[in-house]
Amino acid sequence: MTEIESRIREEAKKVLENGLVDLVIGWAAGSVPFRTTPVFIDNAQDVDKLVWNPVCANNLAVYLPKMAKNRKVAIVAKPCDIRSIVALIQENQVKRENLYIIGLGCAGVVDPSKLESAAIRLSDIKALEWEGEGIRIVTVDGEQVLRSTEVHREMCLACTKREPALYDVKFGEAVLPSQIKPRELPELPEERQKYWSEQFSKCIRCYACRQICPNCYCEVCFADRVEPKWTAKKAVPEENWMFHATRAMHLAGRCIQCGECERVCPVGIRIAELMREMAEAVKNKYDYEAGDPKEEAPLLGTFRENDIDPAQHSE
Amino acid sequence: MSEDSTLVQERTEQETKESAEQGRTWQPIILGILCNWCSYAGADLAGSSRLQYPETVRIIRVPCSGRVDPAFVLKAFRKGFDGVMVLGCHPGDCHYAKGNYYARRRIALLQDLLKALGLPEERFHFEWVSASEGNRFAELVQEFTEQIRRLGPFKGVVAVENKSS
């Protein structure tokens, strides 16, 4: 157990015992050492279930709109999860006063599928720990340290916001990546279209991307609407395009770049790349960053009189 | 039951055939989404002033450009329209005070999305047209039609090799 882990547990115990919150949401050990699972603790005796390690991937903010509606909840959160929370507060999906945020400095999260590519048998793994910018992997045959570029999630390789932006208590220090991995997308429009056609044609419409997304909180998604029918249920490339394009539009100025959509996709669609592109456009045009506590209102729920004019004046 | 998925395509094919028979050039099909208070009135003025413009545009009247969900535009492309134009009141002139300001942000981001997805941006046109600008409306349709004609028929939102059936 690391020091930070024990401090998280102490803090959880404290806020449950003194009645500050009714529930603590955090990560517990998963069914295998390279996964963790969300855990919901309402009894101070159970706080030892909480863990903090490089496979704490889930963005737990997804549970807040339902679980923190009428009660006080403490949440253990990485900096990206906290950006989700900020966005949810800004959009009135959760009340700040209902939350107790246990913020964590982050050093990047591991993508287990990359471990397989690095010739590590998943079933041999016993534990994963942070080691500076890299990851120490303890297996049945010993241990080794891999560089972050070899094992981190793609989103983490591009992330520089590893300090919590909003918290009630903070543990751990951020470790910033020494190099930011640039996005690799084709430049020419035709190639772009080809790229996304290929990506979207893999989609099986399981909606894991939507369900795991903390900021996709609509009670009825446009994709499930029958009247009007925005997109048919059949998983054909054109309808998949309609789903992903509309979802990207709905998340413009709201997506906080946690990359959960890409992590959970069973067919490896690079959804987060599209989200990242949109977030860059938002930053360039409106100097707006989703999940930044300094933003006062949701991007598309407000305007400035001197906003960029998209009219393509033909004169 | 969902709407017509290939109607636009069928119609285009039929018209292409007819125009070829009549020795005319191919006519694009354009969706125009017009704000009731300014742009639609502008289109009306163009009509009542008997201004000539190509019969390529199919107009949908909406109460305000702020009503235009970007998904309208995405769906129009998914259904195969060759071009989509959205027209609204000039900034400051909105009947509902600020609907077009909200529209402005959405449309600007929609343009970025189309670009990110690799769709030809030239097929989407956004413009401010007031109720008195009948002339301007006619010119706009003329110019946009020319532009789409140069681009040729829209091949669809996904690349040809990934198309379903």
Place this chain on the structure above:
Amino acid sequence: MADKILPKDKTEGFIQALGRKFVVVAPVERKDAPAEFKEIGAGDKVILDGSQMMMPPKDYLLPRYETLLKVSTRPGEVEVQPVLPDEKPRVMLGMWLPDAQAIQVLDKVFLEGKFRDPYYAARRANTMLVAVMPAQMRWSWFCASTDDVEKWKPNVDAIMYDLGDRFYIEVTSPRGEALVEWEGLAEPSSEDVAGKDRLWEQFKSHGVLPFSDGKFYEQLAWDHPIWAEIAQKCIGCGVCSYMCPSCSCFDIQDEVCGTCVERYRCRDTCQFEDFTLMGSGHNPRPDQLPRSRQRLMHKFKYQHEQYGVVGCTGCGRCVELCPVNVDIREVLNKVCAEKEPEPAV
């Protein structure tokens, strides 16, 4: 029956030889995605050794999207045409053994009982199944906990055991003989047989869960507290059922296309809110708890009662892919064991 050896460098020739007699369906490699079962064509890279995650073979037999019928209308005239797939001799290669067993479950649903599904039947008739036994057991498998796997052998026509530089092809049904007629195949040595037996023993003992008799269908209770525990973290996506080789639920929709109507079938899952939503607005499964319960009770209890087979064959896809790590093995352990298993260290 005549078992054979296929040296791996002759795999291509073997597939070509099969291709002269059958339509060959196999997992084809895709960019950044699990391989998908399809009729192989020129330029397709086939993955035969079962070493990687692949889409379930049901995607071929029960496609994610298929047209059932088309209606064309002209003034005063309506014509209905069913769109049935061809009944061709097919062979499906490269699936894991639990996937092949899952097809037995699909057969029960679509071919037995009062209604025989003509679409599924057309693809399934004359289709031979060849399973693969990879060199290393997948960590997420728990096949031997779901059933007596010895009973699975006759349900496939052959099993290909990966012995490193060669496949040992075990013919497990009389009609499977037709698969090993190619002259490029060799006779197995006693070492090969030993290698095959070793892999089979590994498979039989791999991932056996620590509860005694495996009769979870007797122990799964409607009011078990585990359902609330799962439902709390479940996000209600369709990964588990869409990737599951035996989940068979579908939706049928009508769509107008110009002057015609298309009726199609596509995937659906009990995990979605609109799966049980009535036209009136009433939803008998209003939240995640009954939905989570339904999927597992259906697999492990209802299907056993209805067909005498367990709906889950232990392929482990949902174990590996669940976004919130709801591990079906843990669920079974908790429900069936007297006390909770020791947490993993």
